[in-house]
Amino acid sequence: MTEFWLISAPGExxxxxxxxxxxxxxxRNNNLSTNNKFNIPDLKVGTLDVLVGLxxxxxxxxxxxxxxxxxxxxxxxxxxEDTKDKVQENLLANxxxxxxxxxxxxxxxxxxxxxxxxxxxxxxxxxxxxxIDNDLKARASAYNNLKGNLQNLERxxxxxxxxxxxxxxxxxxxxxxxxxYLITLLVVVPKTNYIEWQKTYETLAEMVVPRSTNLLFEDQxxxxxxxxxxxxxIDDFRHKARECKFTVRDFQYNEEEMKADxxxxxRLSTDKKKQFGPLVRWLKVNFSEAFIAWIHIKALRVFVExxxxxxxxxxxxxxxxxxxxxxxxxxxxxxxxxxKHLDSGATGIIDVAMxxxxxxxxxxxxxxxVYYKIDCNLLDFK
Numbered sequence: 592m593t594e595f596w597l598i599s600a601p602g603e604x605x606x607x608x609x610x611x612x613x614x615x616x617x618x619r620n621n622n623l624s625t626n627n628k629f630n631i632p633d634l635k636v637g638t639l640d641v642l643v644g645l646x647x648x649x650x651x652x653x654x655x656x657x658x659x660x661x662x663x664x665x666x667x668x669x670x671x672e673d674t675k676d677k678v679q680e681n682l683l684a685n686x687x688x689x690x691x692x693x694x695x696x697x698x699x700x701x702x703x704x705x706x707x708x709x710x711x712x713x714x715x716x717x718x719x720x721x722x723i724d725n726d727l728k729a730r731a732s733a734y735n736n737l738k739g740n741l742q743n744l745e746r747x748x749x750x751x752x753x754x755x756x757x758x759x760x761x762x763x764x765x766x767x768x769x770x771x772y773l774i775t776l777l778v779v780v781p782k783t784n785y786i787e788w789q790k791t792y793e794t795l796a797e798m799v800v801p802r803s804t805n806l807l808f809e810d811q812x813x814x815x816x817x818x819x820x821x822x823x824x825i826d827d828f829r830h831k832a833r834e835c836k837f838t839v840r841d842f843q844y845n846e847e848e849m850k851a852d853x854x855x856x857x858r859l860s861t862d863k864k865k866q867f868g869p870l871v872r873w874l875k876v877n878f879s880e881a882f883i884a885w886i887h888i889k890a891l892r893v894f895v896e897x898x899x900x901x902x903x904x905x906x907x908x909x910x911x912x913x914x915x916x917x918x919x920x921x922x923x924x925x926x927x928x929x930x931k932h933l934d935s936g937a938t939g940i941i942d943v944a945m946x947x948x949x950x951x952x953x954x955x956x957x958x959x960x961v962y963y964k965i966d967c968n969l970l971d972f973k
Contacts, residue, residue, distance in 0.1 A: 593689070593690065593966065593967035593968045594913070594914065594964065594965070594966050594967070594968070595693060595911055595912065595913050595964070595965040595966075595967070596624075596911070596912040596913075596914060596962060596963075596964060596965075597629060597889055597893055597909065597910075597911050597912075597962070597963045597964075597965055598909070598910055598912060598926070598958075598960050598961060598962050598963075599893050599896070599897045599901075599907045599908060599909045599910065599960065599961040600613070600907065600908060600910070600929075600930055600933070600960050600961075601897075601901040601906060601907050601908075601933070602906040602907060602908055606906070606907070606908040609907075609908040610628060610908050610910065612929065613626060613908075613910055613929065614626060616925050616926075616928075616929050617912065617922060617925060617926075621918070621921075621925075622915055622918070623914065623915055623918045623921055623922040623925060624912040624913055624914045624915055624918075624922055625912070625913040625915075626910055626911065626912050626913075627694045627695075627910070627911045628908070628909070628910060628911075629696055629890070629893070629909040629910055629911040630696060630697060630698065630909075631698065631890050631893060631894050631909050632698045632700075632705050633705065633905070634705055634709060634712075634891075634894050635705070635706070635707070635708050635709060636709075636898055636903065636905065637708055637709055637710070639899075641708075641709070641710060642709075642895050642898060642899055643899065645709055645710060645713065645895055646892075646895050646896065646899065648713060649713060649888060649891055649892045649895060650892070652713060652716065652717055652888055653885070653888050653889070653892060653963075655717075655720065656716070656720045656881060656884055656885045656888055657885055659720050659723055659724045659727070659881050660878070660881045660882050660885050660969060661969050662724070662727060663723070663727060663874055663877055663878045663881055664678070664682055664878055664969040664970055665969075665970060666727065666731055666874060667681055667682065667871070667874045667875075667878065668970055670734070670867070670870060670871060670874065671871070678970060679970075681871070681874070681875050681878075682878055682882075682969070683875070683878075683879060684878075684879050684882045684883050684886075685879060685883060686879075689882065689967045690913075690967065692882070692883070692886070693886060693911065693965060693967070694911060694913075696886060696890070696911075698887070698890065699883065699887070702715075702883075703715060703716070703887055709891060709894075709895065712887075712891065713888070713891060716884045716887060716888060719880065719884060720881055720884050723877045723880060723881050726873075726877070727877070730870060730873065733866075734863075734866055734870055737859060737862055737863050737866065738863060740859055741856070741859040741860060741863055744852070744855065744856045744859065745856075748856075751810065751812065751813070752779045752808070752810055752812075752813045752814075752815050752840075753779055753813070753838055753840075756852070757777060757815070757840065757842055758848075758849040758852055758853070759853075760807060760808045760815065761777070761807060761808075761817075761842075761844065763844070763846070765805065765807055765817050765844075766817070766844045767819050768844060772821055772822060773800070773819055773820070773821060773822070774819070774820065774821075774822050774825065775803075775817050775818070775819045775844075776817070776818050776819075776820065776825070776828070776839050776840075777807070777815055777816070777817055777839070777840045777842050778792075778815070778816045778817075778818055778832060778837050778838065778839050778840070779813050779814075779815055779816075779837070779838040779840060780813060780814050780815075780816055780837050781812060781813050781836060782809070782812060782813060782814060784835070784836060784837070785814065787835065788804070788816060788835075788837060789804070791835060792804055792816075792818055792837075795827075795828050795831040795832055795835070795837075796820065796824040796827040796828035796831060797824055797827070798820055798821035798823070798824040799818065799819075799820040799824065799828065800818075800819040800820060803817070803818055803819035803820075804816050804817060804818045805817050815840075886965070889963055889965060890909070892963055893909050893961055893963065894909075896961045897909070897961050900933075900934075900961060901933075907961075926958070926960065927958070927959065930958070930959045930960040931959050932959075933959040933960060934959040
């Protein structure tokens with residue numbers, strides 16, 4: 592399970608007692624969850640008005656940063672074009688896997704100095720993650736264009752003989768070139784019609800050069816034959832060939848064009864390889880940055896909601912629960928019994944239509960304790 596419940600409850604006589612009670616109720620006898628203390632430093636409280644406004648802003652910021660974290664991880668999966676395990680290996684926060692980072696969370700004092708106001712810290716995070724989002728759009732756009740152009744060229748060089756590029760199949764010596772009267776055509780013939788072709792190609796039009804056909808290439812369904820004839824017989828030959836299910840390809844041998852196509856393909860392929868390494872490195876670094884920012888927002892939200900609900904002086908214990916999947920319903924019931932005294936109005940889970948300022952109830956779920964979900968399952972594999 593990569594789902595965590597980040598909750599807080601007021602300190603009893605001490606915060607350690609709050610922790611011990613939770614442990615006794617959820618792990619000692621019944622294995623409902625794996626728990627860790629979640630360390631939030633002494634942040635600046637500020638005024639009640641600011642806290643109420645900040646509660647709503649942090650909810651929006653939480654959604655935005657989560658969306659960026661998911662975008663970066665999903666784009667990593669797209670770029671690696673690889674298995675799930677390979678992608679997970681690259682999705683790290685501060686060099687460790689996400690579960691380890693969350694369960695051992697330590698506030699980053701250098702990035703988010705706690706001497707700053709809560710509003711300032713949230714603005715630092717918003718600015719940082721907006722920059723990551725903008726950079727991702729620009730980098731993804733450039734790489735996707737390159738990848739798209741390369742795929743188009745690769746598509747041209749694959750597929751059926753009826754549609755694919757013939758540049759890498761034919762050679763100069765397959766053609767009569769620089770003749771005023773003669774021309775070599777390329778004809779796609781289904782394999783079942785080879786005998787028919789050999790019998791009839793010389794009679795499909797007047798002025799076909801006898802014994803001028805050669806099989807140049809085969810795929811699973813068809814073969815590519817060359818045939819030489821007089822230029823003025825082209826239209827007649829095309830028409831008759833079509834009636835016999837032979838397809839004349841529009842192709843003129845042009846060495847410069849073919850060379851340019853090959854060079855373009857090599858250039859795009861080289862560019863893609865050149866961009867791949869730095870792009871993956873950028874995604875790894877910025878996934879880590881965005882994920883760390885996201886967990887700091889969760890910490891800010893727990894702090895703000897806990898002060899709004901439990902009052903001053905600041906005295907609460909933040910706790911991180913990793914629910915046992917089979918026992919989630921039971922865990923909710925145990926938590927409700929443990930904390931229902933905190934709020935006479937909460938009946939386990941209620942559908943809240945009213946909007947209480949400062950208590951972010953937009954999730955339509957309200958518990959007597961502060962609660963936020965952290966879902967580390969960030970990839971949507973098709």
